[in-house]
Amino acid sequence: MLTDDELTRYARHIVLREIGGAGQMKLRGSRVAVVGAGGIGVPVLQYLAAAGVGALTVVDDDVVSASNLQRQVLYTTGDVGSPKALLAARRLFDLNPFATVTPVVQRIEAASADTLLAGHDVVVDGTDSFATRLTVADTAWRLHIPLVSAAIGQFHGQVGTFTGWLADAPCYRCYVGDAFDADDCDTCAEDGVLGAMTGMVGSMAALEAIRAIVPFGEPATGKLHIIDGLTPSMRTIRMPKDPGCSTCGA
Template identity: 55%
Template sequence: MSLAPDRLARFARHIVLPEVGGTGQVALAQAHVVLVGCGGIGSPALQYLAAAGIGRLTLIDSDTIDISNLQRQTIFAPSDVGRSKAEVAAEWVQRFDLGLEVRALVQRVDQENVAHALSGATLVLDGCDNFATRLIVSDACVEARVPLTSAAIGRFQGQVASFAGHLPDQPCYRCFVGDAFDAEDCDTCAADGVLGAMAGMVGTFGAMQAMRVLLQGQAALGDPQFGKLHLLDGLAPSLRAISIVKDPDCSGCGGSKPA
């Protein structure tokens, strides 16, 4: 695949980076990223995934836009209140870059629809707001042998990591959190509050880590950092990383799973 002259001009600042280059830009153009959640994390992540030239995007969200979302979900406007987040996000992509393919799925991911929702993905970026969905997505990624980038926020704390639990030496998201959170029992932004800029920082960092995975083997940027959990503290501020090990007894990717 080669890039058309207008695409070369649009992504020139990527292409001159030795860590990306023309080969890396082509890899981004050929990628299909499934974004689970178009809210506080998904909104800024989508902006930079689209700006990077990710060729195909699937946007999944069952929620509608509320006036309180506008403080951090930066692709929406007051005129969008009451509309589907996934559909408005897809319209934003279409306005932003006609060269990208985008589809909206107005649904909540569950055991019945997850395989179809993730079909054909090169990578899944999960920025949803509950553990039940995150675990369903993680297990489906292992089953489909697709890498997962997970991004989460709680007040001024952010967590971003990429997982490849389908590989024999790599953990999945369930190795990290275990089975204890299959219920919908997590905290909410409505109850705890969230700073819009913090959501933006976590979302854009998630997009950066997703691009690392997409560029692995293509460019110097392509160290996927699988199993490395990045912890962001917005108050300090600080960033530190810890390694997650594969759980041989994990019900999502453990030793009973075929390689």
């Protein structure tokens, strides 16, 4: 049962017919892994902790730099040089002490991915390299965990939910193939990124993670939401399963 304090904290969720008390209990009993505690990961973590997700795992080996502060609003000037995962765990406890946050200060790699992600109900990936994204995606597929993948560049963002182990649903590789980061690949440091766009994309990724735990509205799996901050506009495309996919193809 939800405590009186929780009933007060989550009152605006509970009055939603699509969430209600039962949905809030599902959130409290859920475990979500967030890979990357940067521009996308920060709003994901903040909104999932505030929403009442019972257990969050934060995987990030990076430390705060001054250039992060323009968009990673969980951190402050005095945090420069400190590990993001540890700081995030501390700040999220201040935000919602009912949420258990486990920081993992290491880079997720193929050898460790199964151990780090097993047992979670949803994985949210906000990292900035295809090598890491593909490792996370392949692991989520293998463990049958819904993957919410979010990416951003300059004024544009993308958010998609992938459940490729299902017969009619694509996995992340159905979308990007065997992508890789070329030596001349553009980076955020070179091209720039609008700070508010990371907040928009991260918030939408949090929304899709909650949808995966407490289904509401239309199913999101197999859809890619493309956000254009210049226009501004958003469009949604459906992604087919690729029969030749190296992960989930026949």
